[in-house]
Amino acid sequence: MSVPLYQAKAEMFRTLGHPVRIRVLELLQDGPKPVRDLLAEIDVEASNLSQQLAVLRRAGIVVSFREGALVMYALSTPDVADLLAAGRRILGAVLTDRDGLLVELRTHRT
Amino acid sequence: MSVPLYQAKAEMFRTLGHPVRIRVLELLQDGPKPVRDLLAEIDVEASNLSQQLAVLRRAGIVVSFREGALVMYALSTPDVADLLAAGRRILGAVLTDRDGLLVELRTHRT
DNA sequence: TTCGGAGTTGCAGAACTCTTCAACTCGGGG
DNA sequence: CCCCGAGTTGAAGAGTTCTGCAACTCCGAA
Structure with a gap:
Protein backbone atom coordinates (compact mmCIF):
# COMPACT_ATOMS: atom_id res chain seq x y z
CA MET A 1 0.00 0.00 0.00
CA THR A 77 -22.16 0.53 -0.05
CA PRO A 78 -24.88 1.24 2.49
CA ASP A 79 -22.14 2.32 4.95
CA VAL A 80 -22.37 5.70 3.27
CA ALA A 81 -25.67 6.25 5.05
CA ASP A 82 -23.91 5.76 8.41
CA LEU A 83 -21.36 8.36 7.51
CA LEU A 84 -24.04 10.89 6.65
CA ALA A 85 -25.87 10.08 9.86
CA ALA A 86 -22.69 10.57 11.91
CA GLY A 87 -22.17 13.87 10.11
CA ARG A 88 -25.67 14.99 11.04
CA ARG A 89 -25.05 14.11 14.69
CA ILE A 90 -21.84 16.11 14.86
CA LEU A 91 -23.45 19.06 13.19
CA GLY A 92 -26.15 18.92 15.82
CA ALA A 93 -23.63 18.64 18.65
CA VAL A 94 -21.52 21.48 17.31
CA LEU A 95 -24.47 23.79 16.85
CA THR A 96 -25.92 23.16 20.31
CA ASP A 97 -22.44 23.60 21.82
CA ARG A 98 -22.26 26.95 20.09
CA ASP A 99 -25.60 27.93 21.57
CA GLY A 100 -24.41 26.72 24.94
CA LEU A 101 -21.34 28.87 24.59
CA LEU A 102 -23.42 31.87 23.72
CA VAL A 103 -25.54 31.32 26.81
CA GLU A 104 -22.34 31.05 28.89
CA LEU A 105 -21.09 34.28 27.45
CA ARG A 106 -24.34 36.03 28.25
CA THR A 107 -24.75 34.73 31.80
CA HIS A 108 -21.16 35.14 33.02
CA ARG A 109 -18.56 37.81 32.55
CA THR A 110 -16.67 37.34 29.29
CA MET B 1 -31.05 29.53 9.58
CA THR B 77 -17.80 15.92 20.93
CA PRO B 78 -17.10 12.19 21.03
CA ASP B 79 -19.35 11.80 17.98
CA VAL B 80 -16.27 12.67 15.95
CA ALA B 81 -14.93 9.21 16.72
CA ASP B 82 -18.06 7.67 15.14
CA LEU B 83 -17.50 9.68 12.02
CA LEU B 84 -13.93 8.47 11.71
CA ALA B 85 -15.06 4.91 12.32
CA ALA B 86 -17.72 5.19 9.61
CA GLY B 87 -15.06 6.57 7.29
CA ARG B 88 -12.84 3.60 7.97
CA ARG B 89 -15.69 1.20 7.19
CA ILE B 90 -16.44 2.84 3.87
CA LEU B 91 -12.80 2.86 2.93
CA GLY B 92 -12.72 -0.84 3.64
CA ALA B 93 -15.88 -1.48 1.65
CA VAL B 94 -14.68 0.56 -1.29
CA LEU B 95 -11.31 -1.13 -1.40
CA THR B 96 -12.69 -4.67 -1.22
CA ASP B 97 -15.28 -3.76 -3.88
CA ARG B 98 -12.43 -2.65 -6.07
CA ASP B 99 -10.67 -5.95 -5.54
CA GLY B 100 -13.94 -7.73 -6.31
CA LEU B 101 -14.17 -5.80 -9.52
CA LEU B 102 -10.63 -6.72 -10.48
CA VAL B 103 -11.42 -10.38 -9.96
CA GLU B 104 -14.53 -10.00 -12.13
CA LEU B 105 -12.46 -8.42 -14.84
CA ARG B 106 -9.94 -11.23 -14.74
CA THR B 107 -12.41 -14.13 -14.67
CA HIS B 108 -14.86 -12.88 -17.34
CA ARG B 109 -14.39 -11.15 -20.64
CA THR B 110 -14.15 -7.40 -20.24
C1' DT C 1 -30.77 6.52 -41.17
C1' DT C 2 -31.66 10.46 -39.14
C1' DC C 3 -33.21 12.83 -35.09
C1' DG C 4 -33.62 14.08 -30.34
C1' DG C 5 -33.09 13.33 -25.57
C1' DA C 6 -29.85 11.83 -21.96
C1' DG C 7 -25.33 12.29 -20.26
C1' DT C 8 -20.41 12.96 -20.55
C1' DT C 9 -16.02 15.20 -21.54
C1' DG C 10 -12.53 18.98 -22.22
C1' DC C 11 -11.31 23.21 -21.23
C1' DA C 12 -10.48 27.99 -19.40
C1' DG C 13 -11.08 31.42 -16.03
C1' DA C 14 -12.59 32.34 -11.41
C1' DA C 15 -12.45 30.94 -6.75
C1' DC C 16 -10.65 28.53 -3.20
C1' DT C 17 -6.97 25.96 -0.28
C1' DC C 18 -2.14 24.89 1.14
C1' DT C 19 2.35 25.81 2.62
C1' DT C 20 5.83 28.62 4.22
C1' DC C 21 8.01 32.74 6.05
C1' DA C 22 8.32 36.34 9.09
C1' DA C 23 6.37 38.80 12.66
C1' DC C 24 3.79 38.52 16.47
C1' DT C 25 1.43 37.34 21.54
C1' DC C 26 1.49 35.15 25.91
C1' DG C 27 3.05 33.10 30.18
C1' DG C 28 6.61 31.63 33.05
C1' DG C 29 11.38 31.64 34.92
C1' DG C 30 15.94 33.99 36.12
C1' DC D 1 12.37 43.43 33.71
C1' DC D 2 13.86 40.67 29.87
C1' DC D 3 14.05 36.51 27.67
C1' DC D 4 12.72 32.09 25.99
C1' DG D 5 9.80 28.49 24.65
C1' DA D 6 5.20 27.59 22.98
C1' DG D 7 1.84 28.80 19.68
C1' DT D 8 -0.62 31.88 16.62
C1' DT D 9 -1.45 35.07 12.88
C1' DG D 10 -0.99 37.35 8.27
C1' DA D 11 0.25 37.34 3.76
C1' DA D 12 1.89 35.69 -0.70
C1' DG D 13 2.81 32.33 -4.19
C1' DA D 14 1.90 27.77 -5.76
C1' DG D 15 -1.40 24.50 -6.50
C1' DT D 16 -6.33 22.60 -6.68
C1' DT D 17 -11.09 22.65 -7.37
C1' DC D 18 -15.37 24.61 -9.35
C1' DT D 19 -18.44 26.26 -12.88
C1' DG D 20 -20.21 26.88 -17.33
C1' DC D 21 -19.69 26.57 -22.28
C1' DA D 22 -19.31 23.98 -26.32
C1' DA D 23 -18.57 19.82 -28.49
C1' DC D 24 -19.19 15.20 -28.17
C1' DT D 25 -21.22 9.98 -27.61
C1' DC D 26 -24.92 6.79 -27.22
C1' DC D 27 -29.31 4.77 -27.37
C1' DG D 28 -34.15 4.47 -29.03
C1' DA D 29 -37.97 6.08 -31.89
C1' DA D 30 -39.80 7.49 -36.25
Missing part, protein backbone atom coordinates in the same frame (compact mmCIF):
# COMPACT_ATOMS: atom_id res chain seq x y z
CA SER A 2 1.73 3.15 -1.18
CA VAL A 3 -0.80 5.77 -0.04
CA PRO A 4 -0.85 6.25 3.73
CA LEU A 5 -4.17 5.36 5.29
CA TYR A 6 -4.79 8.79 6.78
CA GLN A 7 -4.35 10.28 3.36
CA ALA A 8 -6.86 7.92 1.81
CA LYS A 9 -9.28 8.89 4.56
CA ALA A 10 -8.70 12.58 3.97
CA GLU A 11 -9.39 12.08 0.27
CA MET A 12 -12.62 10.31 1.07
CA PHE A 13 -13.84 13.12 3.28
CA ARG A 14 -12.76 15.71 0.76
CA THR A 15 -14.86 13.86 -1.80
CA LEU A 16 -17.92 14.40 0.37
CA GLY A 17 -17.11 18.05 0.90
CA HIS A 18 -19.33 19.60 -1.73
CA PRO A 19 -23.00 20.58 -1.46
CA VAL A 20 -24.08 18.92 -4.69
CA ARG A 21 -22.28 15.70 -3.83
CA ILE A 22 -23.87 15.62 -0.38
CA ARG A 23 -27.32 16.06 -1.86
CA VAL A 24 -26.72 13.31 -4.39
CA LEU A 25 -25.74 10.91 -1.63
CA GLU A 26 -28.75 11.82 0.45
CA LEU A 27 -31.05 11.24 -2.49
CA LEU A 28 -29.42 7.90 -3.28
CA GLN A 29 -29.91 6.73 0.29
CA ASP A 30 -33.36 5.50 -0.57
CA GLY A 31 -32.37 3.55 -3.63
CA PRO A 32 -30.84 3.91 -7.12
CA LYS A 33 -32.00 6.89 -9.17
CA PRO A 34 -31.54 7.98 -12.78
CA VAL A 35 -29.57 11.14 -13.46
CA ARG A 36 -32.77 12.81 -14.66
CA ASP A 37 -34.32 12.57 -11.22
CA LEU A 38 -31.22 13.90 -9.49
CA LEU A 39 -31.15 16.74 -11.97
CA ALA A 40 -34.81 17.50 -11.27
CA GLU A 41 -34.16 17.80 -7.54
CA ILE A 42 -30.79 19.49 -7.38
CA ASP A 43 -30.94 22.65 -9.52
CA VAL A 44 -27.52 22.64 -11.09
CA GLU A 45 -26.47 22.37 -14.71
CA ALA A 46 -26.38 18.90 -16.23
CA SER A 47 -22.66 19.14 -16.95
CA ASN A 48 -21.93 20.24 -13.42
CA LEU A 49 -23.94 17.36 -11.96
CA SER A 50 -22.10 15.02 -14.28
CA GLN A 51 -18.75 16.31 -13.04
CA GLN A 52 -19.77 15.82 -9.44
CA LEU A 53 -21.08 12.33 -10.16
CA ALA A 54 -17.78 11.55 -11.81
CA VAL A 55 -15.95 12.64 -8.64
CA LEU A 56 -18.09 10.31 -6.54
CA ARG A 57 -17.66 7.50 -9.05
CA ARG A 58 -13.87 7.83 -9.16
CA ALA A 59 -13.80 7.69 -5.38
CA GLY A 60 -15.81 4.47 -5.48
CA ILE A 61 -18.61 5.93 -3.37
CA VAL A 62 -21.29 5.47 -6.03
CA VAL A 63 -21.61 3.19 -9.03
CA SER A 64 -23.47 3.83 -12.29
CA PHE A 65 -25.12 1.57 -14.83
CA ARG A 66 -27.26 2.05 -17.87
CA GLU A 67 -30.91 1.07 -17.83
CA GLY A 68 -32.30 1.48 -21.35
CA ALA A 69 -32.02 5.12 -22.24
CA LEU A 70 -31.21 6.24 -18.71
CA VAL A 71 -28.06 6.18 -16.62
CA MET A 72 -28.70 5.09 -13.04
CA TYR A 73 -26.60 5.83 -9.98
CA ALA A 74 -26.50 3.98 -6.66
CA LEU A 75 -24.48 4.02 -3.46
CA SER A 76 -21.66 1.49 -3.70
CA SER B 2 -29.52 31.14 6.52
CA VAL B 3 -27.08 28.42 5.42
CA PRO B 4 -28.78 25.37 3.88
CA LEU B 5 -28.20 22.22 5.87
CA TYR B 6 -26.55 20.30 3.04
CA GLN B 7 -24.06 23.11 2.70
CA ALA B 8 -23.19 23.04 6.39
CA LYS B 9 -22.67 19.30 6.04
CA ALA B 10 -20.45 19.74 3.03
CA GLU B 11 -18.36 22.26 4.94
CA MET B 12 -17.98 19.86 7.81
CA PHE B 13 -16.74 17.08 5.56
CA ARG B 14 -14.45 19.44 3.73
CA THR B 15 -12.98 20.37 7.08
CA LEU B 16 -12.03 16.74 7.62
CA GLY B 17 -10.54 16.44 4.16
CA HIS B 18 -6.90 17.01 4.95
CA PRO B 19 -4.29 14.46 6.07
CA VAL B 20 -2.96 16.54 8.96
CA ARG B 21 -6.42 17.29 10.25
CA ILE B 22 -7.40 13.62 10.11
CA ARG B 23 -4.30 12.65 12.06
CA VAL B 24 -5.00 15.27 14.68
CA LEU B 25 -8.51 13.95 15.18
CA GLU B 26 -7.28 10.38 15.43
CA LEU B 27 -4.72 11.38 18.04
CA LEU B 28 -7.32 13.31 20.01
CA GLN B 29 -9.64 10.32 20.08
CA ASP B 30 -7.90 9.04 23.17
CA GLY B 31 -8.06 12.25 25.14
CA PRO B 32 -6.87 15.87 25.12
CA LYS B 33 -3.30 16.51 24.05
CA PRO B 34 -0.98 19.51 24.06
CA VAL B 35 0.15 20.92 20.75
CA ARG B 36 3.70 19.79 21.53
CA ASP B 37 2.63 16.15 21.48
CA LEU B 38 0.72 16.53 18.24
CA LEU B 39 3.73 18.23 16.75
CA ALA B 40 5.96 15.39 17.89
CA GLU B 41 3.80 12.80 16.14
CA ILE B 42 2.77 14.53 12.96
CA ASP B 43 5.92 15.81 11.22
CA VAL B 44 4.75 19.13 9.91
CA GLU B 45 5.89 22.68 10.68
CA ALA B 46 4.49 24.27 13.82
CA SER B 47 2.84 27.07 11.89
CA ASN B 48 1.24 24.62 9.50
CA LEU B 49 -0.14 22.52 12.36
CA SER B 50 -1.43 25.69 13.94
CA GLN B 51 -3.25 26.60 10.75
CA GLN B 52 -4.87 23.18 10.56
CA LEU B 53 -5.85 23.32 14.22
CA ALA B 54 -7.42 26.71 13.57
CA VAL B 55 -9.50 25.20 10.75
CA LEU B 56 -10.78 22.49 13.08
CA ARG B 57 -11.42 25.03 15.83
CA ARG B 58 -13.37 27.38 13.57
CA ALA B 59 -15.51 24.45 12.46
CA GLY B 60 -16.23 23.65 16.10
CA ILE B 61 -14.83 20.13 15.80
CA VAL B 62 -12.12 20.64 18.42
CA VAL B 63 -11.72 23.04 21.32
CA SER B 64 -8.52 24.43 22.83
CA PHE B 65 -7.60 25.66 26.28
CA ARG B 66 -4.45 26.73 27.99
CA GLU B 67 -2.91 24.58 30.71
CA GLY B 68 0.02 26.44 32.25
CA ALA B 69 2.55 27.03 29.52
CA LEU B 70 0.92 24.59 27.08
CA VAL B 71 -2.10 24.83 24.79
CA MET B 72 -4.27 21.72 24.87
CA TYR B 73 -6.68 20.51 22.22
CA ALA B 74 -9.63 18.14 22.60
CA LEU B 75 -12.50 16.82 20.48
CA SER B 76 -15.55 19.00 21.02
